[in-house]
Amino acid sequence: MATGEFAAHAVHAHAAPTSWIRKYVFSLDHKVIGIQYFFLALTAVFVGMFLSLLMRIHLIWPAAALPLLGEIKPETYLTLLTMHGTIMVFFVLTTAPQGGFGNYFLPIQIGAPDMAFPVLNMLSFWVTALAFFVMIAAFFVVGGAPLHGWTGYPPLSALPSAGPGEGLGADLWVISIALFCLGALMSALNFITTTLDMRARGMTLMRMPLTCWAWFITAILGLLAFGVLLSAGILLLLDRNAGTSFFVPLVTINGQLTGHKGGSPLLWQHLFWFFGHPEVYIAILPAMGLCSQLLSVFSRKPIFGYKAMVYAMLSIGFLGFMVWGHHMFMSGMSPYTAFAFSVMTMAIGVPSAIKTFNWLGTIWRGHIRFTSPMLFALGFVSLFISGGISGPFLAQPVLDIPLHDTYFVVGHFHLIMGVASIFGIFGATYYWFPKMFGRMMSEGMARWHFFITLIGTYAIFMPMHYLGMAGHLRRYSQLTELNYLHGLVPLQTFMTYAAFITIAGQFIFLFNLFWSMKFGKKAADNPWEATTLEWTTATPPPHDNFGGHIPVVYNGPYEYSVPGAPRDFVMQTDPATVKAH
Amino acid sequence: MGLVLLVVIWLITFISAYFFIAKTWWLPVGASAAAAGIDHHFATTYVLMGIVFVAAQLSLGLFAWQYRERSATTPQAHYSHGNNTLEITWTVLTLILFVGLNFMSSSIWASERFRPAVSDAVQVEVTGMQFQWYFRYPGPDGKFGATKPQLQDPSGGGEAALGLDPADPTSKDDVVAGTMYVPVNREIDVILRAEDVIHSFFVPAMRFKQDAVPGLAIHMHFTPITTGDYEIACSQLCGLGHYKMHGILRVISQEDFDKWLTAREAEKQ
Numbered sequence: 001m002a003t004g005e006f007a008a009h010a011v012h013a014h015a016a017p018t019s020w021i022r023k024y025v026f027s028l029d030h031k032v033i034g035i036q037y038f039f040l041a042l043t044a045v046f047v048g049m050f051l052s053l054l055m056r057i058h059l060i061w062p063a064a065a066l067p068l069l070g071e072i073k074p075e076t077y078l079t080l081l082t083m084h085g086t087i088m089v090f091f092v093l094t095t096a097p098q099g100g101f102g103n104y105f106l107p108i109q110i111g112a113p114d115m116a117f118p119v120l121n122m123l124s125f126w127v128t129a130l131a132f133f134v135m136i137a138a139f140f141v142v143g144g145a146p147l148h149g150w151t152g153y154p155p156l157s158a159l160p161s162a163g164p165g166e167g168l169g170a171d172l173w174v175i176s177i178a179l180f181c182l183g184a185l186m187s188a189l190n191f192i193t194t195t196l197d198m199r200a201r202g203m204t205l206m207r208m209p210l211t212c213w214a215w216f217i218t219a220i221l222g223l224l225a226f227g228v229l230l231s232a233g234i235l236l237l238l239d240r241n242a243g244t245s246f247f248v249p250l251v252t253i254n255g256q257l258t259g260h261k262g263g264s265p266l267l268w269q270h271l272f273w274f275f276g277h278p279e280v281y282i283a284i285l286p287a288m289g290l291c292s293q294l295l296s297v298f299s300r301k302p303i304f305g306y307k308a309m310v311y312a313m314l315s316i317g318f319l320g321f322m323v324w325g326h327h328m329f330m331s332g333m334s335p336y337t338a339f340a341f342s343v344m345t346m347a348i349g350v351p352s353a354i355k356t357f358n359w360l361g362t363i364w365r366g367h368i369r370f371t372s373p374m375l376f377a378l379g380f381v382s383l384f385i386s387g388g389i390s391g392p393f394l395a396q397p398v399l400d401i402p403l404h405d406t407y408f409v410v411g412h413f414h415l416i417m418g419v420a421s422i423f424g425i426f427g428a429t430y431y432w433f434p435k436m437f438g439r440m441m442s443e444g445m446a447r448w449h450f451f452i453t454l455i456g457t458y459a460i461f462m463p464m465h466y467l468g469m470a471g472h473l474r475r476y477s478q479l480t481e482l483n484y485l486h487g488l489v490p491l492q493t494f495m496t497y498a499a500f501i502t503i504a505g506q507f508i509f510l511f512n513l514f515w516s517m518k519f520g521k522k523a524a525d526n527p528w529e530a531t532t533l534e535w536t537t538a539t540p541p542p543h544d545n546f547g548g549h550i551p552v553v554y555n556g557p558y559e560y561s562v563p564g565a566p567r568d569f570v571m572q573t574d575p576a577t578v579k580a581h
Numbered sequence: 582m583g584l585v586l587l588v589v590i591w592l593i594t595f596i597s598a599y600f601f602i603a604k605t606w607w608l609p610v611g612a613s614a615a616a617a618g619i620d621h622h623f624a625t626t627y628v629l630m631g632i633v634f635v636a637a638q639l640s641l642g643l644f645a646w647q648y649r650e651r652s653a654t655t656p657q658a659h660y661s662h663g664n665n666t667l668e669i670t671w672t673v674l675t676l677i678l679f680v681g682l683n684f685m686s687s688s689i690w691a692s693e694r695f696r697p698a699v700s701d702a703v704q705v706e707v708t709g710m711q712f713q714w715y716f717r718y719p720g721p722d723g724k725f726g727a728t729k730p731q732l733q734d735p736s737g738g739g740e741a742a743l744g745l746d747p748a749d750p751t752s753k754d755d756v757v758a759g760t761m762y763v764p765v766n767r768e769i770d771v772i773l774r775a776e777d778v779i780h781s782f783f784v785p786a787m788r789f790k791q792d793a794v795p796g797l798a799i800h801m802h803f804t805p806i807t808t809g810d811y812e813i814a815c816s817q818l819c820g821l822g823h824y825k826m827h828g829i830l831r832v833i834s835q836e837d838f839d840k841w842l843t844a845r846e847a848e849k850q
Contacts, residue, residue: 074821074822074824075820075821078818078820078821078823147818147820147821148818149818153778153779153817153818154778155777155778155779155795156778156779156818156819156820159777159778162711162777162778162820163820163821164821248795249795249796250730250795250796251730251775251776251777251778251795251796252730252733252744252776252777253711253777254711254735254777255733255734255735255736255742257730257731263796264796265779265794265795265796266794266797299648299658300650300657300658301658301659301660301661302660302661302662302663303662303663304661304662304663304664305662305663305664305665305668306662306663308663308668330781330790330791330792330816331792331794332791332792332794332797332799335690335694335695336695338690338694339687339690342683342687343680343683346679346680346682346683347676347679347680349675349679350672350675350676350679353671353672353675354668354671354672354675356637357667357668357671358663358668360637360640360641360644361663361664361667363641363644363645363648364644364648365648365658365659365661366644366648366658366659367648367650367657367658368583368645368648368649368650369650370582370583370586370649370650375582375586378586378641378645381641382590382593382638382641385634385637385638385641386597386634386638389630389631389633389634390630392626392630392679392682393623393626393627393630395683396622396626396682396683396686396690397686397690397694398619398622398686398689398690398693399619399622399623399626399686400790401619401693401788401789401790402608402619402623402785402788402790404790404816405781405783405790405816405817406816447582451585451589454589454593455589455593458593458597462593462597465601466600466601466605466606467606469606469607469608470606470607470608470609471608471609471783471785471814473783473814473815473816475818475823476823476824477823477824478824478825479824481824481825481827482812482814482827483812484609484785484812488606491606558662560658560660561657561658561659561660562660563657563660568657568658
């Protein structure tokens, strides 16, 4: 195996570029591409957050005239939520942890000079960036961006006459998602091949850091899921523009026949959620891997149950493809299938619980250093518990009767898929910033950022569960029509104020990021005293990652506080092998 | 820092749990035969999950504080790669809890959704269109008349909006209303349709929710047990007027229901 790997390295090696364009724009270097993905996601997250700010303002002050934007109309609110959801899920939660940090650190952590297919890597980034521009363009075309929600259920999403924004804006939305799928498929192939073929000598699968396992499993999920969404997107484009009827039966809009007949709206839902549920894990798995890493590093303790963590992630990935129907309990799908989907969904809670217990087991009897990445890792665990605990409610079809499509669902997925993943991204940023940019981020600003974000997100998303129990439906642009919503307005107001504070807190992060690039304290090569390969090389790493040699790995990734060792951590490359245990 | 984190996590836990326990916001009062069972199962799930939530968050806060790095001189962290007995224990316990909950709720789901409506149930066809609900009753002949999409005219009121075909004799006695009248303590056999996009018929007090899908006629039943007016909402995003697509379910005595239906029949003639 070892000789094969060295041969592979020789093939994949490419000389450092000299021109500015090849170095920073159309770069083949996975590190540059990783940073490009990171800044794409950073742009997207601030756009998505701004849209959510407008939504929160509109809910409380529907008639408010905003500077430049004027009054937000009810249909504009739906446009905002559609674009917020789409941008956040695709261009932030899928892009930053995998495309950004995965690209940068997977090759280094397994001891490879680059990804397996550098050109493909460059292509996947630029296709993703193009997808983002197409998505944003939807705001500026006639009719504006679509209002059909990020799930895009037809016939609403298939018929230009079904609502404002369902014309060209909706076409751009579908095209953007199709492009994104292409980019994600290319990236997934690259990650899988790199993990399987490019590991350094001694880097067995079971010596990989859990981050690498997470990126690897996420890539497999991406390969299987994005292909399905891509096909569904193409069918939807055909329905919209070529007169086909995959998803649209005989319907009338405002009494006018649409010319479609015989299609099935439920077919889209099956295809969409066959992608959509694994997508949840695509967003959260890298954060799980990263937080496992951080908890071990900063507790100065081996990860509790490494193998259990790997098997738990594998089973989450596997089961993740068998639970899509739990999004469809109220859809008109056969009620018998609901029972099967429900059992599988409850089963997927088991590996998730195993991971939570193992995280608690990791910090238990540890020696915790409260660095900024560690704070976000601990925050991640708290959010994962809170977001996870509402899962077993929604997994039961009986409880979906009162809860489906209410704010209870919105609270659930924001905590677990949104904010928990974002905490993973923040943790990763604070942790790897020194390696990427050669300087430390300010710990003081990071702490303010952490506490504002933790308390703020709980203040926004925990009340959503109360709203949902009271029957408050999601995607309602005004709260004036239903009488039973009137009593819930004070809670909505509270959430809007909490959102103001939380959003303001994010500018501390933004400032810290750019300020530290220029003025941060110079970082040592291994500032956190961690064991994995990225901390053995220079800061920032040279073009070929390890400066002309390939590291050899002797140890597992989590050898902290080994009895008898000279320091409280043993590098993976330290030949004084830790005794088998 | 460990102490600050402990205080913050514990406070978040206590405040969140307080509002759940105090039931400051809760499910609306149930008014259907199924509500008690659903609510009971909701409460069971919620107590069990609540215990897990509080226990997990409190230990997270506690461990963060208890195992903080006090100084460089304190003993090192405990060197351990885990414990298989513990892994197996919590795997089995979680499995029992989650799958157990699931089996407990399956009988309620079966009675709500597997069993068709009883034969003497009151039939009401519910049709959703942007952004209005229409309710159709078959009349004395017990049969719904044919509808044709070509005849649909939303501006012409209920019957025209549904595209009721006057050429079909069984359509003559069909009654279309904008408010849903039903008799109390009778099973209601709802036939859900949608003309344009997907809508969802949600009556919170009845613990009733089902999507209305174009191209499908979905049968679903419920039994109201308390008279009164209940709000109907659309719970599936259906376009710009989604938020104002609502209606009233009026549960009245059988006697009043018969009177109302007769009066509507008379109006038609």
